[in-house]
Amino acid sequence: MPTPLPPFDPKQAAGFFFRHGHTGWLGLRYSDHGDDWVELELPWREDLLGEEERHVLASGPIISLLDMASGMSIWTASKVFSPVATLDLRVDYQRPARERSAVKGRVECYRRTRSAAFVRGIAYDEDPADPVATMAGVFMTIARDPRSASQA
Numbered sequence: 078m079p080t081p082l083p084p085f086d087p088k089q090a091a092g093f094f095f096r097h098g099h100t101g102w103l104g105l106r107y108s109d110h111g112d113d114w115v116e117l118e119l120p121w122r123e124d125l126l127g128e129e130e131r132h133v134l135a136s137g138p139i140i141s142l143l144d145m146a147s148g149m150s151i152w153t154a155s156k157v158f159s160p161v162a163t164l165d166l167r168v169d170y171q172r173p174a175r176e177r178s179a180v181k182g183r184v185e186c187y188r189r190t191r192s193a194a195f196v197r198g199i200a201y202d203e204d205p206a207d208p209v210a211t212m213a214g215v216f217m218t219i220a221r222d223p224r225s226a227s228q229a
Contacts, residue, residue: 087152106119151189
């Protein structure tokens with residue numbers, strides 16, 4: 078009889094996710110989570126600048142931060158790590174991040190259907206009430222947990 082899988086834990090998963098691949102290269106860090114949201118941090122780094130003369134993180138790494146926080150919020154809300162694919166991710170920039178500041182991305186999964194998950198969130202540097210960007214996204218979800226295949 079297969080052993081039930083533990084619920085998805087974003088703090089524990091971050092230890093694995095952020096050691097490898099693109100998220101590892103970006104240096105993403107886990108900050109906090111709730112029942113349906115996750116907050117990650119993108120540390121300031123000189124090689125992630127959009128313009129050499131301005132010491133502000135570029136938009137691309139911030140989009141990656143929000144995309145990863147979106148997936149992790151979906152897994153946190155569903156309690157299951159299963160494949161998701163970004164169908165739509167809209168990021169509206171409100172202002173540049175402050176110079177030499179890390180940016181946090183906080184994303185909530187507010188609705189899940191059989192095949193889709195809907196998320197919304199913000200990127201901010203100092204005050205969540207003064208966001209760098211707001212975002213909304215839709216992800217395709219796949220119902221089966223791939224870890225269960227090895228236990229069948």
